[in-house]
Amino acid sequence: MSAVAFDYTAPTTLDGALGALDAPGRTVALLAGGQSLVPLLTSRQVRPDVVVDLNGVAGLAGIGIGADRVRIGAMTRLREVERHRGLAAALPVLASAAAAVAHPHIRVRSTLGGSLCHAAPAAELPAVALALGAQVVLRSARGVRSVPAGRFATGAGTTVRAPDEVVTEIVFPRTGPFTYEFSELCTRGSTGYPVAGVCLGLRADGGLVRAARVVVAGCGPVPVRLPGVEAALVGRAVAGPHPGLVASVVAEATRPGSTGPEDREYRAEVAGVLLVRALAARAGREGR
Amino acid sequence: MTGEHRHIGRPVPPRHHERLVRGGGRFLADLRAADVLHAAFVRSPLAHAAVAGFDATAARRDPRCALVLGPDDLAGRTAAIPTVWRLPGQPQESIPVAVHTARYAGQPLGIVVARTPTAALDLAEAVRLDLAPLPPVPTVADALAEHAPPVVPGAAGNEAGRIRFGSPAEEIAAALARAAVVVEREFTLPRVHHSPLEPRGVLAAYEAGTGLLTVHASSQSPHAMRQDLCAVLGLRADQVRVIAPDVGGSFGSKVFLYPDEAMVCAAAVALGGAVRWVESRAENFTGAYQGRAQQATARLAVSGEGRFLAFDADLLADLGAYATQAGAGPHQVTALTLQGPYHADAAAATVRGVYTTRVPTGAYRGYGMQEAAFIRERLVDEAARELGLSPVELRLRNLIRPQDLPHTTHTGLTYDSGDYGAVLRRAAALAERPPPPDDPPWVRRATAVVAAVEISAFAPTALLEAFGIAWSGWEGVRLRINHDGTVTVHSGVIAVGQGIETSLAQIAAEGLGVPLDWVRVELGDTDTAPHSDLSAQASRALTLAGGALVIAARQLAGRMRALAAGFLKAEPEQVTLRIAATADPSSPEAAFHGAGGARITWRETAHRGYRGWGRAHRTDRIRLEESVDFDPPQLTFAHGAHAAEVAVDLGTGRVEVTGYWAVHDSGVLVNPLIAHGQITGGIAQGLGQALTEEARVDGAGLPVTRSFREYTLPAAQDIPEDLVVEHLCTPSTVIPGGFKGLGEGGAILPPAAVACAVAAAVPEIAHTLTSLPLTPSRVRAALRAAGITAEGGIR
DSSP states (O other), X not given: OOOOOOEEEOOSSHHHHXXXXXXXXXXXEEESSOTTHHHHHHTTSOOOSEEEEXXXXXXXXXXXXXXXXXXXXXXXXXXXXXXXXXXXXXXXXXXXXXXXXXXXXXXXXXXXXXXXXXXXXXXXXXXXXXXXXXXXXXXXXXXXXXXXXXXHEEETTEESOOTTOEEEEEEEEOOTTOEEEEEEEESSTTTSOEEEEEEEEEEEETTEEEEEEXXXXXXXXSXXXXXXXXXXXXXXXXXXXXXXXXXXXXXXXXXXXXXXXXXXXXXXXXXXXXXXXXXXXXXXXXXX | OOSOOOOTTOOOOOHHHHHHHTTOOOOGGGOOOTTEEEEEEEEOSSSSEEEEEEEOHHHHHSTTEEEEEOHHHHHHHOOOEEOOSOXXXXXXXXXXXXXXXXXXXXXXXXXXXXXXHXXXXXXXXXXXXXXXXXXXXXXXXXXXXTTOOOSSTTOGGGEEEEEEEESOHHHHHHHHHTOSEEEEEEEEEEEEOOOOSSOOEEEEEEETTTTEEEEEEOOSOHHHHHHHHHHHHTOOGGGEEEEOOOOOOOTTTTSSOOHHHHHHHHHHHXXXXXXXXXXXXXXXHHHSOBEEXXXXXXXXXXXXXXXXXXXEEEEEEEEETSOOTTTTHHHHHHHHHTTTTBOOSEEEEEEEXXXXXXXOBOOOTTTTHHHHHHHHHHHHHHHHHHHTOOHHHHHHHHBOOGGGOSEEOTTSOEEOSOOHHHHHHHHHHHHOOOOOTTOOTTEEEEEEEEEEXXXXXXXXXXXXXXXXXXXXXXXXXXXXXXXXXXXXXXXXXXXXXXXXXXXXHHHHHHHHTOOGGGEEEEESBTTTSOOOSSTTOTTOIIIIIHHHHHXXXXXXXXXXXXXXXXXXXXXXXXXXXXXXXXXXXXXXXXXXXXXXXXXXXXXXXXXHHHHXXXXXXXXXOOSOEEEEEEOOSSOEEEEEEEEXXXXXXXXXXXXXXXXXXXXXXXXXXXXXXXXXXXXXXXXXXXXXXXXXXXOOBOTTSOBSOOSTTTSOOOOGGGSOSOEEEEEEOOOOSSSTTOBOOOTTHHHHSHHHHHHHHHHHHOGGGGGGTTXXXXXXXXHHHHHHHTTOOTTTTTO
């Protein structure tokens, strides 16, 4: 297939990009890594009037490790996130979640900002950004604003980004006493599409959970935190046993009134299983 | 250096590999053509609808538009595609190209031709369809329900026809009555996509002056395509030439002319020019025919001593909206091969074809034998469990033994040769290994071994005639020594990536006693290839074209020797042919040697031969060319046994295949490297069907699996690293050269092997493992139903 004809512009500055976005009455698509957009274009599921290519825009890529925060440019490739030494030390869960995305050919092109904007329900990085409490920084000719990752995606494939805005960077707080890990089940091996994923953040002391953060992906249109499960974990032994934990994940992730894919019960159960295993692995690593 | 040129049995790298890897491929989209126009289709967005209007006014007004043909235009330009292999009572004898009722989503209703591919797509979108929706009939259950909407006029209750094979009903009933155990299960083999690397495509060029239509097509059977095109377009056979360039896989999906392909050719005729259509992946997902699509209720009756008394099955074939040229053929093969490699007192199966409002189904690698193996081997496994016997032991007890061969089954298949027990025991022995010590508590691991026979050398003329199948089953080759001594093979089989051109070259080179690189194999052009309706289908190319080539090479080698002897003034048996491994035909190192140092090079012999010199009689033939048609006396049966080791995750339901061992007997192997590739590739495809692949539609009959996002093919990482393929060799007794087929064997057994291994790992759910694919959610649902909780699995 080939795309419906569109105009194409490749600005080299952010101001140039923002100028290109000022196109009243015309639909604009931003091209980052292209790993999702290009198939959507060629299958004619997306039919923009203009494609603004961000790949030549200076200053949108890069990883900065600060004392309190890690800033990652929106156009930073997932392969870079996966292999960056400083990041591996500062926020190892980001590196491991990036490494879980598709396969290397895709990660070499795919970007962090693109992944958040594409907002696939079971995707790895939106779940981790939510768990870590990241801020998504958006710029437009009107100014700059920062949106918490948990409020960025509004549904499967939709975000709060306005048509004239560009995501410029994602800011992650350093995790302090929390240690995070991400795990998922894929449709095949490690390169298939994710079915469900879990990001677990844990502050433990003496083998007991002091505080927990649990985000599940794939069970609904956007990744969600499970505060009920988080609260229930506090005070428990990390090593378990965790009777009823899978059931609580299923109950909270599929609570009435929420929506999700037809097999969400199964996906939520998988998320629960992944959570229990993450706890067991954590306990195992700490020798308890 | 002697004249010994041993090529058969050598693992020569397939000759097309380097060319393709270096970008030298000539696939349909690569072909250069002058002034070519581009086609796109207007396809039905609904599963079932009357086409009340097809308004192409806007498209035709666009300056980029060359031609639009809608249903009315097509009705005047095309006849329907005839079907060939019909079910008794089948009410639909052809597949119309021009339709006023859409019977599946994705059905082509019209064609748009424009100056660029993009313009063609734009203009196809600009055609305004007026569709009057009709009720969809997406499943076999919907089709057979009382008061179901009719899909095909004249098909009562949406049944396309039925046929029964095997033992009389009373013999089955008697066997069931005296059985100690009767295992009965319901099976579902879903629709699957063939997913060839290269989707379909056609480049058709018509010259009004000469009246010649030249069609390049990504086709697995150019002669069959030509025959169908002649019928559709009302052209003579000598007006239509079909050429298959490099074909990037087919697996049965490119064996027949499709209506959309016919429309491209009709458009070329209408325009008096060249029109190309290259199918997109999205179109391939919705418009290309699918495979499998079978439901079965099947029984196995076993005596108290573990002897098989009867196999019996009622098969429902989801034919889709039309029975294709081969209609229920694959399902009939399921019925014919249900008994497999075992003795039984009786065996029978009934096939009912059912029309649904889905894309038609047809041939797919394994052609009904994978379905038969899945049904049979699962039943055997279940019977072993009920009898408390080892499944391997139960199989060995019932396998047909070498001394029983030839053996004719209850469905009339005569197995020629082989050692089914040796193959099964070898696979079982290979798979034996201690479980790894570090499995987590939620993993259960086990192994199973299954067995099957593979039909090859399809098919003796008499067999096709008896079935009323109007195709040629024989295979012809033309083997020529050119005037410079090089060798050309023409055959009607074609290369679809399997490497047949290399294997045929090996057979010709060995038969003539020449180096391999002197031989060129020309395939795929109906103007030069010997006629072949079935071409490279049905694991037949090597057995039949190879068998013919063995005969042709023997004859031609004899003629060369006689010629040389004449020039050397000697008797043929006094002449010695000596060709150095790296010699060219004119080299003194490539010569016939007579007495007293006299010699004549291979090239000079050929060259003189072409001048007509050296003939003993004026009536002797001149051209150094042999045409041989080989009609096999009977089918020849390859066979194999596969063992799979699986690790089942009780918490997520995920099944991982952790080891796989395949042992085959395909008679004499011409090229072990190609044989290994064929079996390995087949296993990979079979594992996909075992675990992930299913072409699905929603309740309205609209495709849900429309890309590789929703349709999960196995990737390299899903194929176990512990994958072992071995071959035993029992030469065919009915094919010159002793060859048997192996194109499908790899794909036949993996679903059975994997499902039986899962059953062994988790006996609690064994009785439910009768539907494919074994996706994690489906396995987890079975585990849940059996009371195995996600946490219980974790301990």
